Amino acid sequence: MSAALHGFLTLASLQAALAQGKLSATELAQDCLKQIQAQQGLNAFVHVDADLTLAQARAVDASRAAGRASPLSGVPIAHKDVFVTQGWRSTAGSNMLKDYVSPFDATVVSKLLTAGCVSLGKLNCDEFAMGSGNEHSAFGPAHNPWDHACVPGGSSGGSAAAVAARLVFATTGTDTGGSVRQPAALCGVSGIKPTYGVVSRYGMIAYGSSLDQAGVLAPAAADLVPLLDTISGFDVRDATSAEQCHGVPNAPGRIQSEFDKASAHFYSQASLPLKGLRIGVPTEYFGEGLSPEVGAAIEAALVQFEQLGAQRVSISLPRTRLSIPAYYVIAPAEASSNLSRYDGVRYGHRSDSYTDLANMTGRSRAEGFGTEVKRRILVGTYVLSQGYYDAYYLQAQRLRRMIADDFQAAFTQQCDVIMGPVTPTVAKTIGDNQDDPTADWLADIYTLGLNLAGLPGMSVPCGFGQSAAGKPLPIGLQIIGDYFDEGRLLAVAHQYQLATDWHQRSAGQA
């Protein structure tokens, strides 16, 4: 393996090498740039700018030389292209913004930059984060490193593919209906979406504002801890970011300390670290549509958790199926309004020919947006229209409350975490379901509920299935926590990963 990153199985070992000067941030960045170049076929990146990256890397090396290094100094990362960045273009995977450069960095981006992470550029994704296969990108699909014929998942497809192929160590993603957890599962990496409000949405190009939440992807749960901890925190520029998490200020340090506290407790229980942990397993997550190979992998993971001392509890989330219509009303409704700003007036694509103002806006949008985006704008516009609002939007909001109540009932009465599959199947072949756009929507059944409820959730690798071509394709286990329970969630996942090695396999090594 030529890639430097393949030499480091954990963030801790990479940090140690950087700290000990065995490797400079610049060398590492150059190596990543080479890898990205070599793996262009993945189409994981939509914008790479070596000068910008190397300038960041050199600054990190200079800081370290001056004695000012922080734990994440030099760690190579990349951002999903829905985070706006100074320097790199910010396209949201859309022709509408194909040349757009932001005058400011998203809060997530600037926090990681301040922490010393070196950005390798911008990652492919479904247009405006609408999609679950990265097929709806104006810059072409990203590919699954385990089988290039397959999707990497979406919408953070580039984010998952880049980590799986070890092009960078970690990536940012966004999760509106599963867009971090689902590609993480399909690419065999770990990914977490925190509680709504833990991470600032400022600078995240909005899709469904009440559902959108930033997350991170990396090989292992333990790697996610410092990254999520760094990007978390109340932001005065985002009125929906949380000031407090159950009485604890929402600020960096919280997740790390809760992870440490939970881990200390687990370690103290020796060979049965998870003794006392009640795992809720929703029967609705194992019904019709779940493929046998995924079902078997999840079952094996649950058995593993029992061996670690955890207790399995059967629970019910009766409204699981209804999360699909609720989500596909609320998210498009918000999107139809959020995407109104792309009108060709101030920035973004403007049609070459038009007759008047209204025509200019109409043509610019018709040309700038892709099919899936248009589909969701139409749905959203429809459900908010006079005469339909009550029947669709209000009804969906009622469902949303009931779905959240179901989760709360489980957490208060039955279990500490909930586990189940992330996806019904392994990654599909690129181009499948093209004639039936809602087929992909139905596959979001296990991930949508917690966005509607605002709960934290993650995906960790737990086994493999097979692609049509007979290649191994990863399977992800979903772990859902109660509000602001990110630290413990990551600690639970970490215990599982101490006992298993699914997360250590990278594409081509399975």
Added chain:
Amino acid sequence: MAYEIVIGLETHTQLSTQTKIFSGSSTRYGAQPNTQANEVDMALPGTLPVMNRAAVAHAIRLGLAVGATIAPRSIFARKNYFYPDLPKNYQISQYEIPVVLGGSLTFFVGDKETTINLTRAHLEEDAGKSLHDNYIGPHGELSTGIDLNRTGTPLLEIVSEPEMRSAAEAVAYAKTLHSLVMWLGICDGNMQEGSFRVDVNVSVRPFGQKEFGTRAEIKNVNSFRFIERAINYEVRRQIELIEDGGKVVQETRLYDADLDETRSMRSKEDAHDYRYFPDPDLPPLVISQDWIDQVQQSMPALPDELRHRFINEFGIAPIDAAQLSSSREMATYFLDILEALELHPTDAATVMALRPARAKLAANWLMGEVSATLNREEKDIAQCPVAAPLLAALFKRILDNTISNKIARDVFAAMWAGEENGQPDAIIAAKGLTQINDSSAIEAMIDAVLAANAAIVAEYRAGKQKGFNSLVGQIMKAAKGKANPQQVNDLLKAKLDQA
């Protein structure tokens, strides 16, 4: 047939906050286009709105002043429509649950006290401006310019019930609201700059009919005079239409001041479906009782309170009291004068005893000489060059007979001009204007005039008293206007009646 006019007003008041309602950029008016718009105002990708609490405090202030309910929890909604000067292509406004509910406004129409109920007042953001007329684009082409400086300026839309029944009532309501928002310091009231914009809903119905007629909404009528004219035109138009067998259609109309007419802008059929829904970027606006109490404590005394105080405590006539409480500056100026007059050490009973005379003198002057001079110089009371304590010092010299009311006008003119640093005593001294109150000196002057006018004196004593004023005039002339006029009168009369 006789028709009843039904009018309701929707008033957009720009709130005088330093920064915009959802962003930190300045609300300054008149800057170079697009220099007061930041990334949030321009709706760049990834930006989010954050509520400006100062705008909320202004809304609370209005709510308290009109006796409304302040909603403990109100919701911001998105009003979706495409327009190039609306960067997000939706306006953040309050729809189902506004911040201020109910309340009322009381004012005089002529000498008739009228109360109009308010429906609601809600917070929203202003749009930018489109420059359509002969705007030349960057490549020399005819184009539309967009100026986003105004984008996001906080607005409080104050909606009245349709309770007004004449143009005069509507104008009085608008004027009262206008002075109230300025009084409260929540709006600069500049109608020319669009800080106070009125939409007028007008309908007519036969007297006695219970149902409202179909209304037309007249947009952005930007002066009180135009409100009156627009209503009068619209009422005439609607009545003529009905009399001719036509039907009024619900529509939005624009008042054209040049042609003095309203004309259709858009009808209900092409009305937008705004697809309102709660803005997911903004949590509900929660207003605690603590916050309301805090705002309450910072509230100035209100015009109604002062008007009643002027009448009941100072013995000022109601119509004068209404005028003195027409603006916060005028009322403050008046109160400052009284405070200065009552400053010297004396017992409370004396202060109370003297108060009506002092108040009457000050009121007469403010509505007489001072207002006349301000009008002539096109200034308002806030710009009056004569400070209240100095004017009070002048009044003291009237009250203690140092100068007459007439001489005081000359002194006031000198104070206005800044002579002797505007100090009345110094002006009186410099110009030698001190009144002659010495009765022997006045008698000597009277004797001299009487001696020189034996004929008039004889006529007077024979019963033809019209020569009296001529004698007063000659005496005052001899005294260079400085003789105490009352004393001159009394002494002259006594001397003439003596014989």
